[in-house]
Amino acid sequence: MKNRQNRQKKAQPLPILFICISVLPAVILTLMFTIWPTAQALYLSFTNATSLGLNNKFVALDNYIYMFHDKSFIQALINTAKLMAVVPVITIFCSLVLAFVLNQCKLKEMVLYRTLFYFPNIVSLTVVGIIWSFVFHPNVGIVNKILGAVGLESLQRSWLGDSKTALWCIAFTLLWQAAGYYMVMHIAAMDGISPEIYESATLDGASAWRKLISITMPLMKDIIGITFVLALSGTINLSFVLSQVMTGGGPNGASSVLLQYMYTQGFVNGNFGYAMAITVFTLAISVALSMLSRKLTDASEGGQ
Amino acid sequence: MKKAISMMLATAMAATCLAGCGSAASSSAAASSEAASSEATSTATSEASTGEKTFENNELNIAVFEGGYGSEYWDEIIKRFEAAYPGVTVNMQISPKIGDIIRPQIVAGNVPDFISMNDNDSTGLISSMVKEHALMDLSDVFEEGGIDDDTPLKDQVIDGLLDSAKCSPYGDGKIYIAPFDASPMGLVYNKTLFEENGWETPVTWDDFFELGEKAKEKGIALFTYQGIYPGYLESMLWPALASATGIDNMKAIASYTPGSLSSDEALKVFQNMAKIGTDGYLMDGTVALNHTQSQTDMMMNKALFIPNGNWMEGEMADAPRADGFEFGLTCAPVLDDGETRYVMSSVEQFEIPANAKNPELAKEFLRFLYTEDSVKLFAEKANGIYALKKANEMVKGIVTDGVYNMNDIYQEGTFMVFGWDAMPDTSKVVIADSVFNVASDVMNGDMTAEQWRDGIEAAFEEIAASK
Numbered sequence: 001m002k003n004r005q006n007r008q009k010k011a012q013p014l015p016i017l018f019i020c021i022s023v024l025p026a027v028i029l030t031l032m033f034t035i036w037p038t039a040q041a042l043y044l045s046f047t048n049a050t051s052l053g054l055n056n057k058f059v060a061l062d063n064y065i066y067m068f069h070d071k072s073f074i075q076a077l078i079n080t081a082k083l084m085a086v087v088p089v090i091t092i093f094c095s096l097v098l099a100f101v102l103n104q105c106k107l108k109e110m111v112l113y114r115t116l117f118y119f120p121n122i123v124s125l126t127v128v129g130i131i132w133s134f135v136f137h138p139n140v141g142i143v144n145k146i147l148g149a150v151g152l153e154s155l156q157r158s159w160l161g162d163s164k165t166a167l168w169c170i171a172f173t174l175l176w177q178a179a180g181y182y183m184v185m186h187i188a189a190m191d192g193i194s195p196e197i198y199e200s201a202t203l204d205g206a207s208a209w210r211k212l213i214s215i216t217m218p219l220m221k222d223i224i225g226i227t228f229v230l231a232l233s234g235t236i237n238l239s240f241v242l243s244q245v246m247t248g249g250g251p252n253g254a255s256s257v258l259l260q261y262m263y264t265q266g267f268v269n270g271n272f273g274y275a276m277a278i279t280v281f282t283l284a285i286s287v288a289l290s291m292l293s294r295k296l297t298d299a300s301e302g303g304q
Numbered sequence: 305m306k307k308a309i310s311m312m313l314a315t316a317m318a319a320t321c322l323a324g325c326g327s328a329a330s331s332s333a334a335a336s337s338e339a340a341s342s343e344a345t346s347t348a349t350s351e352a353s354t355g356e357k358t359f360e361n362n363e364l365n366i367a368v369f370e371g372g373y374g375s376e377y378w379d380e381i382i383k384r385f386e387a388a389y390p391g392v393t394v395n396m397q398i399s400p401k402i403g404d405i406i407r408p409q410i411v412a413g414n415v416p417d418f419i420s421m422n423d424n425d426s427t428g429l430i431s432s433m434v435k436e437h438a439l440m441d442l443s444d445v446f447e448e449g450g451i452d453d454d455t456p457l458k459d460q461v462i463d464g465l466l467d468s469a470k471c472s473p474y475g476d477g478k479i480y481i482a483p484f485d486a487s488p489m490g491l492v493y494n495k496t497l498f499e500e501n502g503w504e505t506p507v508t509w510d511d512f513f514e515l516g517e518k519a520k521e522k523g524i525a526l527f528t529y530q531g532i533y534p535g536y537l538e539s540m541l542w543p544a545l546a547s548a549t550g551i552d553n554m555k556a557i558a559s560y561t562p563g564s565l566s567s568d569e570a571l572k573v574f575q576n577m578a579k580i581g582t583d584g585y586l587m588d589g590t591v592a593l594n595h596t597q598s599q600t601d602m603m604m605n606k607a608l609f610i611p612n613g614n615w616m617e618g619e620m621a622d623a624p625r626a627d628g629f630e631f632g633l634t635c636a637p638v639l640d641d642g643e644t645r646y647v648m649s650s651v652e653q654f655e656i657p658a659n660a661k662n663p664e665l666a667k668e669f670l671r672f673l674y675t676e677d678s679v680k681l682f683a684e685k686a687n688g689i690y691a692l693k694k695a696n697e698m699v700k701g702i703v704t705d706g707v708y709n710m711n712d713i714y715q716e717g718t719f720m721v722f723g724w725d726a727m728p729d730t731s732k733v734v735i736a737d738s739v740f741n742v743a744s745d746v747m748n749g750d751m752t753a754e755q756w757r758d759g760i761e762a763a764f765e766e767i768a769a770s771k
Contacts, residue, residue: 048729050432052411057729066732137597138589161531161592161744248532251591251744252751253737264734270432274732 038283045277050270063277073278075253076261079167080282083239083257084289087174088231092224095179099186100212104198114187117180125177125238129245132173136160136246160247163254170242170255178234182227189223190216225297229290236286258282361662362391364669367406367416368398369652372615373485373686378420380681385672392665403427410438410657417666419655420484430481430655434473434726439480440656445667446479452675453694460674460692462486462649462719464551469558470651470723482670484652485682486691488633488713489539489613495632495709497605505634507645509576512637516585519608525587527580528607530595534743535736537577540611540636542722543646544573547638551646551720559725560735560767565757572639574753581747591744596623603629613650617706618687633710635717645717651691731770738763 045063047056067073098117102110120128135142138158147156159165193216201211217224240259243249249256249264258278266275368378375398382394397416399405404427406416421430433439446458446466458466461483465471471481493505501522506512516526530536546554548569556564565571580586587607590598602610603625617631635645654673656666672678676698679690683699687707696711724735739760745751 050435051407051428052432052436052438054411054436054438070732072734072737133594133597136592138592139601158589158592161589162748163745163750246532248594250532250534250741251748252741264737265732267428268736269727269732269734270428270435271732272432 041276041279044273045280047273048271049273049276051266051272053272056273059273063274064281066274067277067281072253072256073261076256076258079254079256080236080239080258082167083171083174083235084232087171087178087235087239088228091175091178091231092182092228094175095182095227096186096217096220096224097212098179098183099190100208100216102183103187103190104208104211114184117183119180120177121181125241126245128173128177129242132169132176132242133160133246136169160255161251163251166247166251166255170239170246173242173246174235174238177238178231182231185223185227186220189220193219221297225294228293228297232289232293233286236282357389357668359389359392359662359665359668361665362389362393364392364394364418364662364665365416366394366396366418366420366666366669367402368396368420369402369422370398370400371422371652372618373682373688377682377685380685381673381678384677384681385669388672389668394669401427403429413659415657415659415661417656417660417662418669419657420652421655422652423650430653431727433655433657434480435729438658440658440660440663442479442482442656442667442670443477445482445670448671450674451671452677457671457674460694462691462693464719465651465691465721468721468723469555469725470653470721473723473726475555475559475725480655482654483691484654484673485688486649486651486695486719487613487615487688488710489611489648489650490543490633490635490713490717491540491609492602492612492616492710493609493632493634494603494605494626495630496628497608497626498632505632506637508641509572509637509639512576513579513583513585515608520584524605525607526585527609528587528590528593528598528602529611529743530598531589531591531593531744533595534740536595536611537740537743538611538722539613539648541573541577541739543636543648543717543720544576544638545570546646546648546720547636547643548573551644551718554720554722558722560764562761562764562768564764565761569639571753571757574757576637577743578746578753578756582749586747591747596620600624605629609634614707614710615650617704617710631706631710633713635713646720647713647717648720648722649691651721728767728771731767733763733767735763735767 044053044056046058046060047053048059048062049056101107102113107113123131134140136159138144138161141159143159144156147153157165159169197215197219198211201215206214236257236259239257240263243255243257243260244263247255249260259282262275262278262282265271265278366382368375378396378398382396386392386394397405402419403421406419407427407429409416410429410433419430446461447456449455450457450460453460458479465483465486466479467477469475471479471483473480497503498505501518503515503518504511506515512526519526542554545557545565549564549567553564587598587601590607593601599610599612599616599620600623601607603620603623605626614631614633635647638645654670656663656670660666674690674692676694679692679695679698680702682688682690683695683702687703689695689699689703689707689711696714700708727733727735742751742756742759746753746756
């Protein structure tokens with residue numbers, strides 16, 4: 001007993017060996033399942049590997065050069081860029097408003113709403129895609145039926161089959177699916193803001209909107225930055241599943257996205273090398289964007 | 305509360321463990337095989353006295369795609385093979401994702417002796433193996449007679465199949481891919497609806513559109529297709545092109561020859577396809593539907609025809625349908641009355657990898673699959689028909705009426721298959737997408753038939769340039 005107390009009192013050297021041993025499994029797993037495959041992908045992107053990769057030839061930057069002459073790739077890139085420009089911003093904004101309403105209005109049914117809004121996240125994304133492809137169904141879909149019922153027949157269209165709307169239908173589904181998830185994160189962060197600040201704002205006669213803009217958002221800048229990065233990478237990843245299920249990338253590639261084109265090249269066409277080049281490119285974009293948005297949040301914080 | 309949480313965690317962990325082993329099902333035969341195989345190998349030579357064919361290595365590893373045909377046929381045929389060749393053990397891996405399962409095995413040098421794969425292998429394994437020259441030349445198997453029939457196997461297989469790019473992907477006359485079943489494809493229609501209205505199935509494109517006018521009066525569209533999966537249009541486009549430009553030209557198309565679509569006849573086919581959309585013969589909303597939605601609409605008599613194959617009966621077994629619906633299948637229309645009509649067929653396939661460990665036994669197994677016993681078993685267990693000339697006669701009364709009726713299409717038209725040649729290593733064109741993805745734009749009128757045709761020609765040029 002006495003011995004232990006003594007030990008605690010003394011300033012101890014760090015148990016370096018113990019820390020190393022404890023960290024080792026995580027390091028090994030990361031190396032095996034993240035770093036090594038990423039390095040492999042990078043290497044393969046410089047080869048003409050097929051999905052078997054038996055006789056890979058080194059082709060240097062050919063895959064990357066071809067990429068920018070490849071109409072299908074450029075179309076997928078533009079579509080992905082459109083989604084990334086629109087979906088994360090709107091998703092985060094909607095989830096923030098939802099979180100604020102649930103948090104501030106002290107509704108009796110708050111738990112019910114929180115569950116309802118979160119619900120789309122429990123459902124498999126493929127199921128979400130199928131549900132929404134029936135919502136947008138040209139003949140029996142609820143969207144066209146409602147438009148017909150209120151006398152807006154002129155707006156009815158085959159939503160997923162029209163090159164002008166297909167991508168935005170996917171964007172809307174992404175929004176519906178993701179908003180509840182970020183809402184829960186935002187609610188958690190909002191609970192950490194002292195109610196006194198809101199109380200004094202109310203005494204000063206601030207409207208709910210003003211409170212959201214001037215209190216909640218500045219105080220949650222950090223978490224908003226993080227959820228925004230999550231929403232960015234979520235958009236890249238999840239748009240693939242929805243596009244595959246809802247439109248098959250069509251019509252004529254109008255709703256194809258980068259990862260979908262990667263899948264087609266890798267698994268349908270057997271061009272693993274080229275598919276990996278597309279993957280590396282996508283990875284570079286998402287890393288760059290994440291870093292940029294972190295920079296922006298940090299910078300604005302510093303400015304205050 | 306704590307208890308509940310720990311229970312949840314435990315369940316979650318159990319679930320992940322289970323998820324890990326849910327991927328591949330192994331046949332019951334495989335379980336006991338490991339022990340048996342080593343014994344079998346040592347006794348193999350001593351069995352020569354029984355008069356049966358014997359093999360140095362008595363262990364056969366097969367990998368089978370599990371699709372609509374299920375696994376019952378395979379379980380049973382393996383039992384019969386093992387019974388017919390005492391001492392032989394067959395280990396089967398069967399899964400709908402078989403390509404993804406055996407790819408790492410092949411890369412690691414653990415190559416299966418025999419593969420059965422579906423027609424449009426979505427894992428890209430077979431196309432990669434073709435590119436890598438990793439398949440074994442099976443020509444010798446087809447030169448020999450079958451086990452129960454002395455006719456050389458190449459003469460038992462339906463004409464026009466073995467010399468197609470599908471079975472002979474390098475165009476050198478050597479067979480690398482052996483045919484499994486043959487499922488006719490074409491335009492599926494409701495026989496009852498046609499009988500009630502006294503309509504005949506159309507032969508020429510003119511008949512086709514004339515029928516469209518009649519159907520319009522009844523409020524039925526002439527045609528629909530699997531909207532977001534426009535690849536199904538192949539069962540209409542390729543036979544129509546074969547009729548219009550000649551079956552020999554199909555080889556030129558399959559080998560991406562620039563100019564193979566430049567004729568006026570070819571253009572007329574594309575124009576007629578486009579006319580379906582632009583002149584209002586296409587069911588409303590078709591381009592936005594998926595395969596199940598469009599097929600259901602067709603079975604509810606909202607459209608007369610949909611391009612598909614004889615598996616549609618099984619695929620849509622639980623789907624709602626119009627009263628008295630009865631499956632019929634007819635050929636794609638032709639330009640002029642006298643032209644040969646073609647029936648494109650979907651052919652699933654068998655392969656033996658070039659570095660299989662036991663090619664001799666694999667070849668024997670392949671021969672065994674082409675016996676009458678096996679053909680009948682396949683009809684009984686899987687409702688499918690082997691790609692053998694005699695198969696149609698053998699399966700009468702065994703397969704369902706729908707499948708048998710749809711096979712009548714071979715009375716109307718000549719058998720054909722269409723499969724692209726091996727793509728040159730350096731080319732990255734996704735040819736099926738180049739041909740079919742534009743269909744929605746063509747049907748919407750955003751793109752003309754000429755632009756459609758020229759786009760495919762441009763893809764051919766690009767592929768030719770990279771050869």
